[in-house]
Amino acid sequence: xxxxxxxxxxxxxxxxxNLLPSLLQIPDIHxxxxxxxxxxRARLLRSYVKDAGNxxxxxxxxxxxxxxxxxxxxxxxxxxxxxxxxxxxxxHVFVEKPPCFTLVELEELADMAEQQGLVTAVGLNFRFARPxxxxxxxxxxxxxxxxxxxxxxxxxxxxxxxxxGMQSTLRSFLLAQAIHSIDLATVFGSGEIVDLYSSVQRDxxxxxxxxxIAFASGVSASIxxxxxxxxxxxxxxxxxxxxxxxxxxxxxxxxxHELEHATRTAGSDKRWRGAWQPSPLDSGYVRSGYLGELxxxxxxxxxxxxxxGDFASLLPTFHIIEHMCREERPTPDLQAPVxxxxxxxxxxxxxxxxx
Numbered sequence: 450x451x452x453x454x455x456x457x458x459x460x461x462x463x464x465x466x467n468l469l470p471s472l473l474q475i476p477d478i479h480x481x482x483x484x485x486x487x488x489x490r491a492r493l494l495r496s497y498v499k500d501a502g503n504x505x506x507x508x509x510x511x512x513x514x515x516x517x518x519x520x521x522x523x524x525x526x527x528x529x530x531x532x533x534x535x536x537x538x539x540x541h542v543f544v545e546k547p548p549c550f551t552l553v554e555l556e557e558l559a560d561m562a563e564q565q566g567l568v569t570a571v572g573l574n575f576r577f578a579r580p581x582x583x584x585x586x587x588x589x590x591x592x593x594x595x596x597x598x599x600x601x602x603x604x605x606x607x608x609x610x611x612x613x614g615m616q617s618t619l620r621s622f623l624l625a626q627a628i629h630s631i632d633l634a635t636v637f638g639s640g641e642i643v644d645l646y647s648s649v650q651r652d653x654x655x656x657x658x659x660x661x662i663a664f665a666s667g668v669s670a671s672i673x674x675x676x677x678x679x680x681x682x683x684x685x686x687x688x689x690x691x692x693x694x695x696x697x698x699x700x701x702x703x704x705x706h707e708l709e710h711a712t713r714t715a716g717s718d719k720r721w722r723g724a725w726q727p728s729p730l731d732s733g734y735v736r737s738g739y740l741g742e743l744x745x746x747x748x749x750x751x752x753x754x755x756x757x758g759d760f761a762s763l764l765p766t767f768h769i770i771e772h773m774c775r776e777e778r779p780t781p782d783l784q785a786p787v788x789x790x791x792x793x794x795x796x797x798x799x800x801x802x803x804x
Contacts, residue, residue, distance in 0.1 A: 453747055456516045457483045458507060458531060459523040460490040463545055468522055468572075471739040473497060475747060484510045507531055516540055518750060520743070522572070524613045525549050525624065529558065532569070536561045543746050545572040547624040548760060550615070552767040559760040569759040570746040574738035575629040575683075576636060576758060577745065580697055581738070583725060584687060587695055587705065588637070594691030599637045599670040601685050603630040604678035609654040619649060619656060623770045627658065627674045630683075635765040637687060640666030642765055647773045652677070660769065 455472070457464060460483055472478055482502035483494040491503040504510040511534070518541040521528055529549040532542045542562075548571050549555050562569045575581060588596050605626050612621040623631075635642075644663035649656055657675035664670070685697040692708040703725040734740040742758060749756035 452477050452479050453750060454479050454481045454515060454517045456481055456510055456514060456519050457494065458485070458510075458519060458521040459527070459545075460485040460493055461522060463522040464520075465493070467574075467734065467737070467739045468520060468545070468743070469494075469497065471734045471743050472520065474734065474740060475744055478747060481516060482510050482514045507534070511535065511538060511540075518542065518568075518747075521545065526613065529554050532558055533561060536565050536567055536569075539565060539567070541568040541746075541750050543570040543572065543743065546628055547571075548763065550613075550620070550624070552764070552771045555760060555764060555767045559764065562760055568746065568749045568754075568756050570742065570749075570756045571758055571760065571763050572739075572742060573629060573632050573758055573763075574742055575700070576632060577738035577741035578700060579736045579738070579741075580700055580703055581633065582741070583703060584685070584695055584697060585636075588687050588689070593693050593695070594689030596637060596639075596668050596687055597690050598688045599634055599668065599685070600688075601630045601634060601670070601672045601674075602682070603627060603672065603674040604680065604682040605674070605676050606655075606678055606680060607676055609676055617774065619658075620770070620774050622656065622658075622676055623773060626676075627672070628766060628770070630672050630674055631660070631766045631769050632763065633685070634660075634662055634670035634672060635769075638662060638664035638666060638668045638670055640664040640668065642768065645769060645772055647769075649773070650675075650677075658773070660773070662769065 455478055457469070457480060472480060480494070480498045480501055482504060483491040484504040484507055485491040486505060488503060488505040491505065494501045494503065502510065502514055519531070519535050520543045521531060522545040523531070525547045526549075528544040528547070532544055532548070535542050548558060558569070587593055603626070605622075608621050608625055609618065611618050612625060615621055641664065642662060643665050646661045647658065649658045655675065655677040657677040660672040660674070662670045683700045686694055688694045694706040696704050696706070698704070705723040705725070745758070746756050755761075
């Protein structure tokens with residue numbers, strides 16, 4: 450497959466500011482059509498791709514255009530319903546996070562992708578951000594040692610009310626924000642989850658959550674997150690069995706700490722630190738991960754292989770989210786869905802122990 454014909458669904462801020470600029474940088478991608486419930490927003494695409502078709506109805510676009518793949522940035526219920534519709538037509542699909550509301554729904558999406566032999570991707574740009582990719586490279590090296598623990602502090606001040614027609618602020622936060630941190634914990638944990646503890650503290654609007662995970666690989670992970678903070682901040686530390694530690698400061702600066710380091714210029718020095726940060730010449734879309742995740746998705750299509758950030762890869766993350774929400778009580782109704790999804794019961798957690 451030389452040129453991949455792509456349809457874009459949902460021409461909101463995420464598409465206009467991040468996904469579309471990244472798509473336009475990828476060679477051999479032909480954006481064929483755009484669809485948005487507000488037709489005028491779909492027509493905005495013609496400022497960049499003059500021959501692109503414009504639609505307000507997904508079914509009409511799928512019927513009229515010859516497509517290989519879809520890129521979507523919509524509410525989760527639309528991601529789920531349109532992805533199912535597209536995969537039944539044999540289309541590869543990329544959806545922004547979150548791909549759906551629940552673990553059961555994600556399992557259905559992953560099963561459909563496997564049955565149809567299709568490439569899928571979930572837009573988790575933190576995983577593909579340049580600093581995270583650098584940390585993954587360092588921790589995979591023999592010199593770093595075996596990863597033993599991952600510590601993530603993910604501070605946020607929103608959302609403080611439910612999103613997407615749900616009634617659970619907790620689930621909304623986990624799907625909108627903490628999904629990035631939980632996903633990274635499972636990436637560095639690189640094994641089956643064998644033990645899990647979570648707790649949530651609340652005031653009237655905000656929440657503070659702690660998550661501790663043990664993996665069969667021997668790695669442990671701890672996450673402190675929530676909306677009880679005054680601003681956004683993301684910090685991460687990875688510790689090895691050789692007393693080597695690599696830390697990430699606010700998704701930007703990386704510092705490698707070693708017990709002892711020897712170089713020709715500095716000689717032997719205890720508590721050595723080496724620093725790294727992305728080059729100022731890095732494209733913002735490379736540094737933030739949007740270009741990497743989309744390029745990886747299309748490369749997987751061309752090579753007919755699974756993409757590392759596909760629906761199936763996110764199942765451990767959704768297991769953790771369901772664990773945190775398992776004490777929620779069902780609520781009677783949800784706001785009518787955007788694309789006709791069935792009602793989803795929402796719950797609220799306080800404290801739970803995995804066994």
